[in-house]
Amino acid sequence: MTLVNNTWMELKPNEDFDGNQEWFDEYYARIKLKIDYQNIPKDVFEQWIHPHHKNYETLKNYSWLDFKKMEFIVREWNFDELSNLYVIENYRNYFIGRSKLSDFKQFFCKADDLKYWKEKGTWRIPPIILDVNSLRSNIPIDCELVRPFQLVEGHSRLGYLHSMNRISELNKGKIASKHRIYLMKEKNTPI
Numbered sequence: 001m002t003l004v005n006n007t008w009m010e011l012k013p014n015e016d017f018d019g020n021q022e023w024f025d026e027y028y029a030r031i032k033l034k035i036d037y038q039n040i041p042k043d044v045f046e047q048w049i050h051p052h053h054k055n056y057e058t059l060k061n062y063s064w065l066d067f068k069k070m071e072f073i074v075r076e077w078n079f080d081e082l083s084n085l086y087v088i089e090n091y092r093n094y095f096i097g098r099s100k101l102s103d104f105k106q107f108f109c110k111a112d113d114l115k116y117w118k119e120k121g122t123w124r125i126p127p128i129i130l131d132v133n134s135l136r137s138n139i140p141i142d143c144e145l146v147r148p149f150q151l152v153e154g155h156s157r158l159g160y161l162h163s164m165n166r167i168s169e170l171n172k173g174k175i176a177s178k179h180r181i182y183l184m185k186e187k188n189t190p191i
Contacts, residue, residue, distance in 0.1 A: 003064040003140050011037065011049050011067060024050050036068045043125055044072055044182055048153040057090055061143050062130070062152065071187045074126065076178035079165055082158065085129060086146035091155045098159025102166055104173065109156065121164060121176035127154020134185035152184060 011031065014022045021027075027050050028042060040049070052058045087095045101107060107114050116124040132139075132147045139145050151158055161179065168175035 002059050002142065004059065005064050005066050007036070007067040008053075008063040008065070010034065011045075011053065013050055013053055021050075021053075039071050039187075040067065041072050041074075041182060044128060044184075047125060048128055052153065057088060057144075061088065061145060064137075064140055064143070065135075066137075069187050070184055072128070072182045072184050075181050075183045077181055078178055079161065079175060082161060082179060082181075084149070085158065086150040087155065087158070088144050088150070095151075095155045095159045098156050099162035100166075101160070101163035102170060102172075104167065107160060107163070109160070117160065117164060118173060121168065121174050122179045123154070123157040123161065125157075126180040126182050127157050128152040128182045128184055129154075131183055131185035136186055 013027045014030075016022075024046055028045055031037060031045060032042075048058075098108075104114065104118055107117065109117075113124050116122070128151075130145070130150045130152050132145050132150055135145075161175075164173065164175045167173040
């Protein structure tokens, strides 16, 4: 049985009678007015909470968290730190597929993202990474959470970062030395 915290339900996108979810702009205009969730960056709402609110893996692994107690801190990590993230089993093949590329022509992403990879050697929008060690509550048994850090959202980007490292080794581009992330952790725990 999946545990769902009331805070996750408070972040739910509205739906019409046919079950169609409200557009992100409408959602964000409404949700940003909720004082309890001003700790959550717009990028996090846009890339994860809004589009994946009903996703099975998201519900199983993260909907039990109290989002009033979570914080999202922008950090810069190097490739080695990012190469040790845990990727959940159901998205591992997806990540691996994007991590084996050796040329920008093989990247399957938006034009502005591809341009950013080529010019900056990193992703344009930071992925979301959970500091599993920061969680003080008992983790539900059916969760697939692995310490110390787990990728929450950004499986394509993490795969492309691995490919970017290969492209850099082949002198076809240059990987950045640092990469911005949103580190999601429970408030008042050390980093």
